[in-house]
Amino acid sequence: MGVAMHYVGVYAAGALKDFGLTVVSTVLSMILGVLAAVGRLYGPRLIRLLISWYVELIRGLPAILQLFILYFGLNQVGITFSPLAAALIWLVLYGVGYAVEIFRSGIMAVAQGQREAAAALGLSSGTTMRKIIFPQALVAMLPPLTSFVVLQLKNTTMLYLIGYADIMYEARLGVDATNQAGPLYVMAAIAYLIMSFIIGRIGMRMERRAAAYR
């Protein structure tokens, strides 16, 4: 146990990296996800088709295969990413695939009457989306979005496989060096639990605020 305590510092640094990566990739996936969801719902036929194929692809392939193809596979044809770049691209590509579906279902859950009322008042489709549909869709979307962010956080555990020096990477190294698999992995587990707990609380807060009118 004493040995494990030496790792608190590197763990904290690794955890921060994972958390940061999760936050940045989440923000990017949300922005792209909203655009893709709107494209999937209201775009021209070809765009709708492409986005639905994209969703199938991301949903159908195991996450780790996507990461390996991106990092090792593309390396073979001369496209090389740093572990950090590969990690970010992977998380965003993966995240968008899920975010599209969450946003799409949220947008569709808003009653048709809301669109009609907005149209009858002469509101443009952009304003209707921003001021009427999206705020209401958010209430339905926040619970699955929170789970999705936690999922992304947990996905970062796979990044040690491409040599990204996060908490899991440090844990593996530590176990190899000290043979203290029990304490070291449990410490990593606790770090992940704390982070996902924080995400959960933020999600709950946002939910309460978004649903205040109900």
Add this chain to the structure above:
Amino acid sequence: MSNDVVVSAQGLTKRFGSQLVFEDVSLDVHKSEVVAIIGPSGAGKSTFIRCINHLHPFDGGTLELLGHTLHGGLKSPSRAVLRDIRTRVGMVFQTFNLFPHLTVMENIILAPLDVKKVPREKAVALARELLDLVGLEHKKDMYPKRLSGGEQQRVALCRALAMEPEVMLFDEPTSMLDPELVGEVLSAIQRLAKQGMTMILVTHEMTFAKEVADTVVIMADHRVAEMGPARQVLESPQTERAQQFLRRVLEPVETMEELSAAAGQGGED
């Protein structure tokens, strides 16, 4: 189109796919005229008034309103034309359709601010005035959920009027309300009629139609069965289809007896 005709539909036809909703509906609405459209459900009444502000496109015929001429078919009117029509035609829905995440005040001032670019103080002042007229000024900061159905519908009326429309459309404005709340909404609509607002309303309130409407249109089986001055159409309808509909509405109990007698004889109809 004579000068004081505000809305003129000529041979309007609408289908959803191969399903006919209504066909060959022609109707002129004059300035300050109140037109009530009644008829059995499924006759296409609600869809018809939704075609007037182009919430639904129509397939055939011509619609002239507020200086615009729209033709049925695939080509939809330009965004500018649509916006102009919708800013000048107000609508109240059966299910109120207030924006639940906005307060009463925010519901009312949203479109004036966003679409008409009215200064905020002016929009707020008008909203207060309108709310005051329907007795809801004190609820301006509440969310719609906290209001009764009748209150919500009166707010929805204020929201439409805040755009200062030239024509108002009402789609069964009282049919989702508890009976004791119907009166408050109807009296607000009646006051508006007295002020000279041009209105087209789909309704099931026969007494109200008789008292408030100048013209009554009976739609049945996807077309206009009869149309004319309110009292004349409601008291002595000429066509058989109109007579049949009015008999069912005005004497539901007797009609029920007829129906059950027919059912007793093994009749399907």
